[in-house]
Amino acid sequence: MRHTLSVLVENKFGVLTRVSGLFSGRGFNIDTLNVAPTQDPTLSRMTIVVKGDDATLEQIIKQLDKLVDVVKIQDFRDGEYVDRELVLVKVGADSKTRSEIMQICDIFRAKIVDVGHKSLTVEITGDESKINAFLGLMEPFGIRELTRTGKVAMPRK
Amino acid sequence: MRGADIVVRALEREGVEVVFAYPGGASMELHQSLTRSKKIRVVLPRHEQGGVFAAEGYARATGRAGVVMATSGPGATNLVTGVADAYMDSVPLVVITGQVPTKMIGRGAFQETDVFGLSAPIVKHSYLVMNTEDIPRIIKEAFYIAQTGRPGPVWIDIPKDVQQGSCVPVFPEQVHLRGYNPDRKIDPIAVQEIAGLIEKSERPVIYAGGGIISANASRELIEFVEKTNIPITTTIMGIGAIPADHPLSMRWLGMHGTVTANYAVDKADLLLAFGVRFDDRVTGKVSEFAKHGTIVHIDVDPSEINKNKVAHLPVVSDIKYALQELNKVVKGKEFKAWHAQINEWKQKYPFRYRVTEEVLKSQYVREFLQGNIHEIIMPQYVIEVLSELTNGEAIITTGVGQHQMWAAQFYRFKHPRTFLTSAGLGAMGYGYPAAMGAKVAHPEREVIDIDGDGSFLMNIQELATAHIEHIAAKAVVLNNQHLGMVVQWEDRFYQSNRAHTYLGDPDNPHQIYPDFVAIAKGFNVPAERIFRKSEVRPALERMLAAKEPYVLDVIVPYTEHVLPMIPSGKTVRDIIIDEPAGADLGGMGGL
Numbered sequence: 177m178r179h180t181l182s183v184l185v186e187n188k189f190g191v192l193t194r195v196s197g198l199f200s201g202r203g204f205n206i207d208t209l210n211v212a213p214t215q216d217p218t219l220s221r222m223t224i225v226v227k228g229d230d231a232t233l234e235q236i237i238k239q240l241d242k243l244v245d246v247v248k249i250q251d252f253r254d255g256e257y258v259d260r261e262l263v264l265v266k267v268g269a270d271s272k273t274r275s276e277i278m279q280i281c282d283i284f285r286a287k288i289v290d291v292g293h294k295s296l297t298v299e300i301t302g303d304e305s306k307i308n309a310f311l312g313l314m315e316p317f318g319i320r321e322l323t324r325t326g327k328v329a330m331p332r333k
Numbered sequence: 334m335r336g337a338d339i340v341v342r343a344l345e346r347e348g349v350e351v352v353f354a355y356p357g358g359a360s361m362e363l364h365q366s367l368t369r370s371k372k373i374r375v376v377l378p379r380h381e382q383g384g385v386f387a388a389e390g391y392a393r394a395t396g397r398a399g400v401v402m403a404t405s406g407p408g409a410t411n412l413v414t415g416v417a418d419a420y421m422d423s424v425p426l427v428v429i430t431g432q433v434p435t436k437m438i439g440r441g442a443f444q445e446t447d448v449f450g451l452s453a454p455i456v457k458h459s460y461l462v463m464n465t466e467d468i469p470r471i472i473k474e475a476f477y478i479a480q481t482g483r484p485g486p487v488w489i490d491i492p493k494d495v496q497q498g499s500c501v502p503v504f505p506e507q508v509h510l511r512g513y514n515p516d517r518k519i520d521p522i523a524v525q526e527i528a529g530l531i532e533k534s535e536r537p538v539i540y541a542g543g544g545i546i547s548a549n550a551s552r553e554l555i556e557f558v559e560k561t562n563i564p565i566t567t568t569i570m571g572i573g574a575i576p577a578d579h580p581l582s583m584r585w586l587g588m589h590g591t592v593t594a595n596y597a598v599d600k601a602d603l604l605l606a607f608g609v610r611f612d613d614r615v616t617g618k619v620s621e622f623a624k625h626g627t628i629v630h631i632d633v634d635p636s637e638i639n640k641n642k643v644a645h646l647p648v649v650s651d652i653k654y655a656l657q658e659l660n661k662v663v664k665g666k667e668f669k670a671w672h673a674q675i676n677e678w679k680q681k682y683p684f685r686y687r688v689t690e691e692v693l694k695s696q697y698v699r700e701f702l703q704g705n706i707h708e709i710i711m712p713q714y715v716i717e718v719l720s721e722l723t724n725g726e727a728i729i730t731t732g733v734g735q736h737q738m739w740a741a742q743f744y745r746f747k748h749p750r751t752f753l754t755s756a757g758l759g760a761m762g763y764g765y766p767a768a769m770g771a772k773v774a775h776p777e778r779e780v781i782d783i784d785g786d787g788s789f790l791m792n793i794q795e796l797a798t799a800h801i802e803h804i805a806a807k808a809v810v811l812n813n814q815h816l817g818m819v820v821q822w823e824d825r826f827y828q829s830n831r832a833h834t835y836l837g838d839p840d841n842p843h844q845i846y847p848d849f850v851a852i853a854k855g856f857n858v859p860a861e862r863i864f865r866k867s868e869v870r871p872a873l874e875r876m877l878a879a880k881e882p883y884v885l886d887v888i889v890p891y892t893e894h895v896l897p898m899i900p901s902g903k904t905v906r907d908i909i910i911d912e913p914a915g916a917d918l919g920g921m922g923g924l
Contacts, residue, residue, distance in 0.1 A: 238636035241635065243458075
C-alpha cells in the first residue's frame, strides 16, 4: 500500500541521512521525498511517499518516531489531507504542435515558462491524478526532460 | 576554556570515573586534557575494540553509561562492533571520537572516515560537533539519551579544531529535546486488564528479558512473581533478574534454554512478556511461538510492540513502574495443575550432560588423556565447579559460542548485572575486555570471563591492559581447539564436514595451539593449562586466589554439543534433547 508520511524534524544536518537510512536499511525505495523548513526555521517538514506492506511501514514509522531529531510524524490516509506537486516538463514542440500543447496547458492551468524552437517548458501544479493526466497527454509530443518536486501534503483540519 | 578541556569537564560533571581511551592524532588533545583531570581514570586498552567492550562491561555491570574514546579513521572503525553490540543489547554507552579538522572533512584527509554516516544504523543518537560552544550541551544530551528510556549508544564525533577552539563554556542543567520522550508509564486501565487476565488464566507464564535488568526492576519482578505465583522464564539478557534457584524459575528459554521453559511457553494460556523483544533465538518459528496464549507485552520502546509478534495487550511503559503498579493490585492463584506439570518437566528435563560416545572415541581422549576416561573434562563440569566455588556470586562474562550457552546453563546466577554477554550481536572477543570493564567498576567482586579458545584469541591483547592497569579479571578458556558452535552445526546440518572450524595447528595436531600459557607469560600474566578432571577444582581455586589477572586454559573435547536445541526457525516440537544413554561420568548431578 502507498503511504504519505509527513515528518516534522529538527532542521539539522544529518537528519535526512537518519530518516532515509531507516528505509534503505530495510530495502524500501522511497517514491518521493520533499524537505523544507517550516514557519519555525528550527523545524523542517518532510513529506515522504513510500510503498510497502503495512506491517513493515508500521515498524518504519515507529523507528522514525524513535529518532531523537524527529519531533512528530503523521501517516496520512486518503481524503484526510490536501497534497500538491509541482512539475517542470520539457515537451517537444514545433510550429505544428505548439498550439495544441498550449491548449492543453490552458485546460490544465499549466504555465509555459520557456519557449524554444523545438520545445516548450511547462510548469504544472496539482494533485497526483491531475499531474498524471497531464503528463499522459504530453507523452505523444515527446517528453524531453522532467523534474518534479515530489508531493507536499498537509492535513485538512 | 579549550574545547578538549570542556569535554573533560563535562564528563566530570556527568560523574564519569573512568574512560577507556586509545589515543591518536585526532584525539590526543582530549588525552592531554585527561592527564589534568583528578577525577577520571583513563584505562588504555590495547585495541579500540577492547576499549569499547570494556566500556560495555562497565556499563552492564553498573547501569551507568560506559565511556570509550578513540581517534578518527581506524580508531573509529575499530569501535563499530562494540557500538553495534551496545545497540543490540541496549547498553548505555557514550562514544567519543576525534575527527579530522572541519576544514579537512570530505577531502580524504589522513585517518578520515565519515563517522556520522558509518554509525547511523547502530546508534541511538549521534553528533558531529561543529562548534566548541556546543560541547557542554551535547555531552549533557548524550548521557541523558544513552541512559534513559531504552538505553543505547550515543556517538560524539569531535573534529580536532573544535577540541582546540576556545570559548567560555555554559554547562546546562537541563536537557531540552522536543523529539525525545523516554517517560512512558502504564495507564491504570491496562493494570486492571492485566490483573483480570491473570485472574482468568490457568497456565500463565512470565517471559522476562533484558528490560528488567536495564530498568533495575529485578526486585519488583521477584515481588510480582511471588505475589502471583506465576512460573517465570527469562531470556539470556534477563538472566539474573531472578535467582536461578528460585522455586518459580524455569531458567531461560529459547534455542538452548530449558525444555521446561519452552514447553511452558508453548502450553501457556497467558504470556506476560516483560522487557523482551521476541528475538528469533527465543521464539524459533515466530508464528508458532506461544500461539495458544494471550500475549501481554510491556516494553518502554514503542517500536518493539508488534515488531516480531503481535501482542493482544500491548503496553508502552517503563517496566519498573509497570511492575510497581501491578504489584499493588495483582492477586495470586494456586495454579496447582500447572505447577504440577511444570515440576514434572523440571524433574524430567534438567540441564544435563554426559560423556558421549564421540568423546570416548575422540583423539582428545587418546592423545591427551592416554585413554583415561575418568579424567575427561566436560566443559559444563568446569562451569559447575566454578559456580559452586564462587557460590553464584561472581560476575561472569563470555565470548560467543558453546561456552557462552554452557555458562548460561550451568552457572547458577543470583543477581542482576552478573551475566555480561554479547547476546544480540553475538560478538566473539567480547568476554575478556568486558570482564576488565566490570572489574574496574567492581574491584571488590570476582569477575571471570568464561571463554572459548576462538573468542579469547580475538581480544587476547587486552591481557596487557589488565596487567598494566592492575585489573584482576580472570579468564577460564574452555579450549577445544575448534569453533565449537559452528562444529555443532556442521555435525547437525552439514554432515560433519569441517569448513575452517579447526583452530589448532594442522601440521602438528598433537600439540595445543596456540599456547595461551606462553602468550600470557609474554604479557606477565600468570597462567596454567590443565587436561585432567582431577585438576579442575584445585586449578580454579588457584585462579580465584590470584590477586591479579589470570588465565586458566582448560583442554576439553570438541565433540560435545550444546543441548537441548531447537534448530533455527523450528518450533518446540523439533527440540533436540540429550538421550540419557551411554557412560555417566559427568558432573555433579542434574541441574
